[in-house]
Amino acid sequence: MNFALTDEQQMIVETVRSFVEAEIYPFENEVERSGHVPPELGRQIATKCRELGFYACNFPEELGGAGLDHATFTLVERELGRGSMALTVFFGRPSGILMACNDEQRERYLLPAIRGEQIDALAMTEPDAGSDVRGMKCMAKKDGNDWIVNGTKHFISHADIADFVILFAATGEEDTPHGRKKRITCFLVDRGTPGFEIREGYSSVSHRGYKNCVLNFDDCRLSDAQVLGEVHKGFDIANQWLYSTRLTVAASCVGRARRVFDLALSYAAERKQFGKPIGVNQGVSFKLADMITEIDAADLLTLSAASRLDQGLPSNREIASAKLYATEMLARVTDEAIQIYGGMGLMDDLPLARFWRDARVERIWDGTSEIQRHIISRDLLRPLGA
The missing domain is CATH 2.40.110.10 (Butyryl-CoA Dehydrogenase, subunit A, domain 2)
Incomplete structure (x- = not known):
C-alpha cells in the first residue's frame, strides 16, 4: 500500500499547516490563560476557513463541501491537531451524521451547516x-x-x-x-x-x-x-456515521505529537550540558528515536484505516486500533518531551504542559482505551465463535 502523498494532498497539508501556524498559534496562549475564545475571533477563523475553501471539506462537492476523501480529510485533521482545539473548532467540519437528513432537513440544517451559517x-x-x-x-x-x-x-x-x-x-x-x-x-x-x-x-x-x-x-x-x-x-x-470520529481523534493526536516532537528535537540539538548538546547523549537520543517511531506508527495506522474507508472495506477494528494507539502514543510522547526539557517543560512559558494536559482526555472521549480494546478483541474472537 502506497502512502506517498499526491501533489494535491501535499498542497492541502501545507495550506492547512500554514493556516494553523498563522491563524491559530498566535492566540493559543491567551485562550489558555482566559479559558475563553472571543466570539469575534471564532468568526474570524471561520471566515478565513471559508475563504480558503476548506469549510465543510468533509462533505460532498454537490452539497457545497470540498468533497475530500477519508484519507485526505484525515490529513486535514492531522494538521489541525497541531493547534488549540478551542480555536480549530471554528475550522468548520459539521458532523457527518447530518448526511442522514431528509430533503426538508437538508434545507433547515445540513446546507446551513455546510455554508457555515449554523454550527x-x-x-x-x-x-x-x-x-x-x-x-x-x-x-x-x-x-x-x-x-x-x-x-x-x-x-x-x-x-x-x-x-x-x-x-x-x-x-x-x-x-x-x-x-x-x-x-x-x-x-x-x-x-x-x-x-x-x-x-x-x-x-x-x-x-x-x-x-x-x-x-x-x-x-x-x-x-x-x-x-x-x-x-x-x-x-x-x-x-454508521460516528465511529469514524474516532479516526479524527487519532489523526489530531498524531498532529499534536509531531508538534511536540519538533519542539523536543530542536531543544535536544540546541541545549548544551557539559559542553555538548544534550541530544548526543544516549539517554536523550534514544528517547527521540522511540518518539518518532511511535508517531510514524500511529500515523500509518490512521492513514491505513482511512484508506480502508475509502475502499469501502470493514474498518471498525482498524479505526479502534488507530484511536487506541495514537491517543496512548501522544501521552507517552508529551511526557518524554517534558523529560527532555527538564524543569522548564512544566513552566507556562512553554506549551508542553498544555499539550501534556490536553493529551489526557484523548484516551477517554469518543470511546475509552478500554472500549477500543473491547472492539478490537471482539472483532478477532467472534469469527472463531468466542
Whole structure:
C-alpha cells in the first residue's frame, strides 16, 4: 500500500499547516490563560476557513463541501491537531451524521451547516451513560404527532457555540441476545426551543477554552419533522456515521505529537550540558528515536484505516486500533518531551504542559482505551465463535 502523498494532498497539508501556524498559534496562549475564545475571533477563523475553501471539506462537492476523501480529510485533521482545539473548532467540519437528513432537513440544517451559517453539536453522553450508550435515561415519549423529551446530557462538546444539537434519546425498549436494551432515536433540536437549556459544564484541565456543556430537557416538545433518520434507528445511525470520529481523534493526536516532537528535537540539538548538546547523549537520543517511531506508527495506522474507508472495506477494528494507539502514543510522547526539557517543560512559558494536559482526555472521549480494546478483541474472537 502506497502512502506517498499526491501533489494535491501535499498542497492541502501545507495550506492547512500554514493556516494553523498563522491563524491559530498566535492566540493559543491567551485562550489558555482566559479559558475563553472571543466570539469575534471564532468568526474570524471561520471566515478565513471559508475563504480558503476548506469549510465543510468533509462533505460532498454537490452539497457545497470540498468533497475530500477519508484519507485526505484525515490529513486535514492531522494538521489541525497541531493547534488549540478551542480555536480549530471554528475550522468548520459539521458532523457527518447530518448526511442522514431528509430533503426538508437538508434545507433547515445540513446546507446551513455546510455554508457555515449554523454550527451543530452531538448530544449523546449522560451522567450515567457514557460508554453504555443504550443505558441512556434521556427519554422522548410520543404525544400525538410530537415527542416530549425529558432528561440530561453532559460533556457535550462546543454546545456553547452550537445553533442546534443532534440529540440521541431513548424511545422505548427491545429484546436483544444480551437482555432488554433501550431503543434510540435521533432528533435535531434548535437552540432556544422551549424546555431546552444549554448551560456551561465542568472546568476541564484538557483543551481549555473548548467548552463542554450540560443540556437539560424539561418537557421539551419536538415534532416528527425533527426526527433524524427513522424512529428507533438512532443507534444504527450512530454506528454508521460516528465511529469514524474516532479516526479524527487519532489523526489530531498524531498532529499534536509531531508538534511536540519538533519542539523536543530542536531543544535536544540546541541545549548544551557539559559542553555538548544534550541530544548526543544516549539517554536523550534514544528517547527521540522511540518518539518518532511511535508517531510514524500511529500515523500509518490512521492513514491505513482511512484508506480502508475509502475502499469501502470493514474498518471498525482498524479505526479502534488507530484511536487506541495514537491517543496512548501522544501521552507517552508529551511526557518524554517534558523529560527532555527538564524543569522548564512544566513552566507556562512553554506549551508542553498544555499539550501534556490536553493529551489526557484523548484516551477517554469518543470511546475509552478500554472500549477500543473491547472492539478490537471482539472483532478477532467472534469469527472463531468466542
